[in-house]
Amino acid sequence: MTRNVQYVAALSVLCLAGGARAQEQKAPAHVLLIPAETKWSAEIPPVFEKGMLLTVVSGDPGKPGAFVVRLKMPAGYKIAAHWHPTDENVTVLTGTFGLGMGDKFDKAALKDVPAGGFALLPAEMRHFAMAKTAVTLQVHGTGPFTLTYVNPDDDPSKRAPMPAKPKTN
Numbered sequence: 001m002t003r004n005v006q007y008v009a010a011l012s013v014l015c016l017a018g019g020a021r022a023q024e025q026k027a028p029a030h031v032l033l034i035p036a037e038t039k040w041s042a043e044i045p046p047v048f049e050k051g052m053l054l055t056v057v058s059g060d061p062g063k064p065g066a067f068v069v070r071l072k073m074p075a076g077y078k079i080a081a082h083w084h085p086t087d088e089n090v091t092v093l094t095g096t097f098g099l100g101m102g103d104k105f106d107k108a109a110l111k112d113v114p115a116g117g118f119a120l121l122p123a124e125m126r127h128f129a130m131a132k133t134a135v136t137l138q139v140h141g142t143g144p145f146t147l148t149y150v151n152p153d154d155d156p157s158k159r160a161p162m163p164a165k166p167k168t169n
Helices: 002-027
Strands: 053-059 063-075 078-083 088-095 094-102 109-116 117-121 127-131 135-143
Touching: 063 117, 088 109, 094 135
Parallel strands: none
Antiparallel strands: 053 063, 063 135, 078 127, 088 117, 088 135, 094 109, 094 127
């Protein structure tokens, strides 16, 4: 019996050591965000209307795993009714953000979320939004993070690009 106890104890130590090593390998890189050093980009995913700025804080929202992004939107910026296959966690860092639930954008149904406010939008919940003032949001969740519009006609990535205006002299 003593030999069995020793075997189980040795196996437990090996499993714990292996598990610790696996956790070390999977640990994310250290992230320290200094607001003044944040690099914002106007190159946003095509499912969003132009005019928003984006920075990836950690992870990669296009790949499996945890991610954190920040978004800056001007006052009046709208996002039509849509849903995500994973939970979306939204924290309002600055400004006032309007969120509404449903299959169609309804300005009257928007609930104001001020700076410091938080919203958890569960997977597949239909919702829409608008920046009531200029806002900065932090969104985190588990990727891959995708956005599907309730009405496909609302998806900017599916619209034909506007023809360039001819130059006039």
